[in-house]
Amino acid sequence: MKFLEKLDLSDRRNLAKMISLVESEKKLDQQQGDRLIQELFTLSQPAESQNSLIIAITGTPGAGKSTFINAFGSRLADQGLKIAVLAIDPSSRFSGGSILGDKTRMTELASHPNAFIRPIPSRAESLGGISPETEDILYVLKAAKFDYIFIETIGVGQNEGDVALLANKIIMMIHPLAGDELQAIKKGNLEYIDYLVINKFDGASKELALATADSYQSAFKNLGKKVFLTSAVEKTGFENILKEIHKPSATMHPPEQLLVRRLDTQLLKALLSLPFIAETFNTANKLSAPTRVKANFFIEQLKKLLTQQQNL
Numbered sequence: 001m002k003f004l005e006k007l008d009l010s011d012r013r014n015l016a017k018m019i020s021l022v023e024s025e026k027k028l029d030q031q032q033g034d035r036l037i038q039e040l041f042t043l044s045q046p047a048e049s050q051n052s053l054i055i056a057i058t059g060t061p062g063a064g065k066s067t068f069i070n071a072f073g074s075r076l077a078d079q080g081l082k083i084a085v086l087a088i089d090p091s092s093r094f095s096g097g098s099i100l101g102d103k104t105r106m107t108e109l110a111s112h113p114n115a116f117i118r119p120i121p122s123r124a125e126s127l128g129g130i131s132p133e134t135e136d137i138l139y140v141l142k143a144a145k146f147d148y149i150f151i152e153t154i155g156v157g158q159n160e161g162d163v164a165l166l167a168n169k170i171i172m173m174i175h176p177l178a179g180d181e182l183q184a185i186k187k188g189n190l191e192y193i194d195y196l197v198i199n200k201f202d203g204a205s206k207e208l209a210l211a212t213a214d215s216y217q218s219a220f221k222n223l224g225k226k227v228f229l230t231s232a233v234e235k236t237g238f239e240n241i242l243k244e245i246h247k248p249s250a251t252m253h254p255p256e257q258l259l260v261r262r263l264d265t266q267l268l269k270a271l272l273s274l275p276f277i278a279e280t281f282n283t284a285n286k287l288s289a290p291t292r293v294k295a296n297f298f299i300e301q302l303k304k305l306l307t308q309q310q311n312l
């Protein structure tokens with residue numbers, strides 16, 4: 001227990017250090033990151049058993065995702081709950097300079113003693129900005145016992161499958177829309193989304209927000225999904241979302257199952273490459289650290305089994 005003896009998970013600076021290790025692209029850091037994950041994995045209460053609720057917020061650029069997380073998260077943090085935010089920083093964002101924007105839009109939450117905000121780089125090759133490192137970071141945050149973990153990402157029904165693998169709930173947040181813009185979003189794959197939130201339900205955009213919500217109501221109702229109206233600026237419409245968010249998800253594929261399936265697939269792939277295992281696991285930064293640790297564990301077991309068989 002070397003890392004966890006030295007580093008306190010409840011200390012924000014230590015937490016930031018640990019996250020830097022698991023998300024690093026440097027080999028030495030990665031090895032340390034793996035050791036850290038290994039320690040977390042062997043904790044008496046492993047990260048998997050923690051009850052963190054992971055909520056992904058995706059949607060149109062400028063819909064108010066950061067403003068919403070700031071206000072919604074602050075409300076929860078005021079109740080004594082521990083809140084973490086991962087803001088994915090894709091270079092492809094239309095609105096540009098988003099991470100600065102995100103930071104300045106989350107000042108209230110950023111300075112809250114119960115909150116931890118971490119911008120993370122998106123890897124170009126990963127869909128929806130979710131990389132294996134994101135999975136590692138979530139693992140660390142779960143071990144640090146955050147009650148809510150928000151992931152801010154972007155997308156309107158194209159790449160949400162990846163977020164679905166990691167999140168317990170996916171909220172798609174859009175701003176009030178009309179005509180073609182609305183039709184384009186309706187053509188997206190909305191299967192993964194648990195809730196649609198139309199934000200900016202205030203001032204001059206109130207009526208358009210209502211009309212946008214109306215146009216989704218029946219389609220979403222048939223899928224057993226709900227549509228909400230919020231104003232992140234006026235901090236309204238939050239209660240109904242809070243009430244719903246703890247209920248089991250109506251999505252077709254429970255995210256936990258998907259995640260397990262994905263881990264199994266990665267594990268299988270690793271096992272299939274058995275003769276090259278050492279090389280694979282020392283260099284494969286495509287596999288997330290929890291997967292590498294689990295895979296290594298199974299491989300050790302396998303090796304033992306193989307030795308036993310050879311001895312028979």
Ligand SMILES: Nc1nc2c(ncn2[C@@H]2O[C@H](COP(=O)(O)OP(=O)(O)OP(=O)(O)O)[C@@H](O)[C@H]2O)c(=O)[nH]1
Pocket residue numbers: 060061062063064065066067068093095096098101102105154199200201202203230231232233234
């Ligand atoms: N009227 C109104 N404006 C809002 C609301 N929420 C956010 N805004 C404004 O909308 C703009 C974008 O807000 P952000 O919170 O940065 O939106 P975002 O979805 O995080 O944007 P990106 O991360 O750049 O995609 C800002 O100017 C906000 O002040 C709202 O509820 N009502």
Ligand SMILES: [Mg+2]
Pocket residue numbers: 065066067098101102152
């Ligand atoms: Mg934002």
